[in-house]
Amino acid sequence: MAMDNIDISGTRDDATATETTTTTETTTVADMTAATDTTAAEEATATVQAAVRLYAVAPGVRLNVRSGPGTQYGVVRTLPEGASVxxxxxxxxxxxxxxxxxxxxxxxxxxxxxxxDAYVYTGADGYVAPRCS
Structure with a gap:
């Protein structure tokens, strides 16, 4: 809000009045929706990031990563010692x-x-994540 002193004619020299200017900011429904969508997306990203949990691979083990759930599947890479997944x-x-x-x-x-899972410390003997579909 801006305030300016102005002279009032016909009064003593030291008399002043205050003029007040009001600025109005308009927010549209589209602006509010965009802000809400952005906030929701940021919260969803934070939730997903918080949900990612890392599990340590057994100490001293370079673990084979396979293309399927079994030793008959080919090795696609090897995790280094000290890795987490x-x-x-x-x-x-x-x-x-x-x-x-x-x-x-x-x-x-x-x-x-x-x-x-025999090489990954999950703290449980059973499933700790959803079953793959």
Whole structure:
């Protein structure tokens, strides 16, 4: 809000009056919708980022990542020692024995990439993620 002093004619020299200018800001429904959509998208992104959990691969292990849930599938890459993985989903496959027990659970860590849950510390003996469809 801007305020200016103005002279009032016919009064003593030291008399002034105050003129007030009011500025109105208009917000349209479209502006409000865009702001709401942006906020909702930011909150959804934060929720997804917060939901990503990393699980440690057994210490001292260079873990083979396979193209499917079993030892009969080809190795697509090898994780280095000290790696952690995020588990997208899990599914049954070949039974494997490892540092964290014997299991047939395989963890999907990326599209077409699986590791045996026997080598991933999840803190549980069963499924910790949804089953892969």
């Amino acid at each position: 995020s588990i997208r989903c899990q599914r049954p496959g070949t039974t494997v024995s490892g540092p964290y027990g014997t299991t047939n659970i395989w963890d999907n860590i990326a599209g077409g990439q699986f590791v045996s």
